[in-house]
Amino acid sequence: MPQLSGGSEKPRRWIKRYRTETAASTASVLSTVTAFPLDSVKTRMQTYPYAGALDCVRVTYNSEGIRGFFRxxxxxxxxxxxxxxxxxxxxxxxxxxxxxxxxxxxxxxxxxxxxxxxxxxxxxxxxxxxxxxxxxxxxxxxxxxxxxxxxxxxxxxxxxxxxxxxxxxxxxxxxxxxxxxxxxxxxxxxxxxxxxxxxxxxxxxxxxxxxxxxxxxxxxxxxxxxxxxxxxxxxxxxxxxxxxxxxxxxxxxxxxxxxxxxxxx
Structure with a gap:
């Protein structure tokens, strides 16, 4: 048990020491994954003549499914x-x-x-x-x-x-x-x-x-x-x-x- 406790302290100390980097990287991953579908729609609308945002979403989903928004x-x-x-x-x-x-x-x-x-x-x-x-x-x-x-x-x-x-x-x-x-x-x-x-x-x-x-x-x-x-x-x-x-x-x-x-x- 003492070995398990000592082993768990090292990651905690590391996270505490680099808490800014840990928080920034975690927030970046979450924000990028969350916002990427919107960025994908924006990019597609800049590239192709869609009728609007909803039309872009509809065409993308019908042709590529959910994966299309995360390509x-x-x-x-x-x-x-x-x-x-x-x-x-x-x-x-x-x-x-x-x-x-x-x-x-x-x-x-x-x-x-x-x-x-x-x-x-x-x-x-x-x-x-x-x-x-x-x-x-x-x-x-x-x-x-x-x-x-x-x-x-x-x-x-x-x-x-x-x-x-x-x-x-x-x-x-x-x-x-x-x-x-x-x-x-x-x-x-x-x-x-x-x-x-x-x-x-x-x-x-x-x-x-x-x-x-x-x-x-x-x-x-x-x-x-x-x-x-x-x-x-x-x-x-x-x-x-x-x-x-x-x-x-x-x-x-x-x-x-x-x-x-x-x-x-």
Whole structure:
């Protein structure tokens, strides 16, 4: 029995030590699997002339069944999980570094402030969490850019191929991306553009992810602190505040991404 108890302690200690990475990867898997059918419908509607979302769902289900909505989920599942896990890990470490720097140089510790009962967000906390988020966003860009470019290439390939008065050679290249998996699409990009082609639009991607991730975490921490203060409960005892803050920061960051023009292709 003591051996069983000792053996069970090691996984617990590991999970506690890497709780940020464990939580981020678990949340990424669940969110990707849950949202992928919607993303699949969006991609199909961008590629084919469906009458609407319901028509797309009907045609996909009749021709491919439930599997059709999850076609190609494996690669995004791996890439999104990797990117988000690294992003949250960088953010978690960065916010402690920036908070310690502000405490030593400015006499204000953002992490101590947010843990005070009844405290509200201020410029110092927003700056600390925003810069930490921007650091995470810029750090993951070099991993996320090839996957993002691959996804965009697959989504718009048919639309580009069907353009009127387009160069026949360019149309043939666009069609070569049609109905290919993630890795075949990535191989096509390398074939036509070289290895550097995987980072086409890197500067704009870097700007988008730096701003978007900075706003994401600043909004999350600030709204969570506000909701916790208003409820009069500790954040660990108020999961509704955490849930609402997560939803709000997602809406705000996605609004920025949707408004930001994509010029990677």
């Amino acid at each position: 190609g989920v494996t690669a995004p599942l791996a890439s999104v999980t990797l990117v988000r896990t690294i992003s949250f890990s960088i953010y978690q470490r960065s916010k402690y570094v920036y908070s310690d720097w502000m405490k030593q140089n400015l006499g204000f510790c953002p992490l101590e402030h947010v843990n005070k009962n009844g405290a509200y967000p201020n410029l110092g906390t927003i700056a600390c969490f925003g810069v930490a988020g921007a650091t995470a966003g810029s750090g993951i860009t070099f991993i996320a850019c090839p996957f993002e470019l691959t996804k965009l290439s697959a989504q718009v390939s048919v639309l580009m191929a069907n353009q009127k008065n387009a160069d026949p050679q360019k149309q043939a290249i666009a069609l070569s991306y049609h109905n290919k998996g993630t890795f075949k699409t990535l191989a096509n990009i390398v074939k036509h553009r070289g290895f550097s082609g995987m980072y086409t639009g890197l500067n704009l991607h870097l700007l988008r992810d730096t701003l978007g991730t900075g706003i994401y975490f600043a909004t999350y921490e600030s709204s969570k602190q506000l909701l916790t203060t208003f409820s009069g409960k500790d954040a660990h005892k108020n999961p509704i505040a955490v849930l609402a803050a997560g939803a709000l920061c997602g809406i705000v960051s996605w609004a920025l991404i949707c408004l930001y023009p994509s010029r990677q292709l």
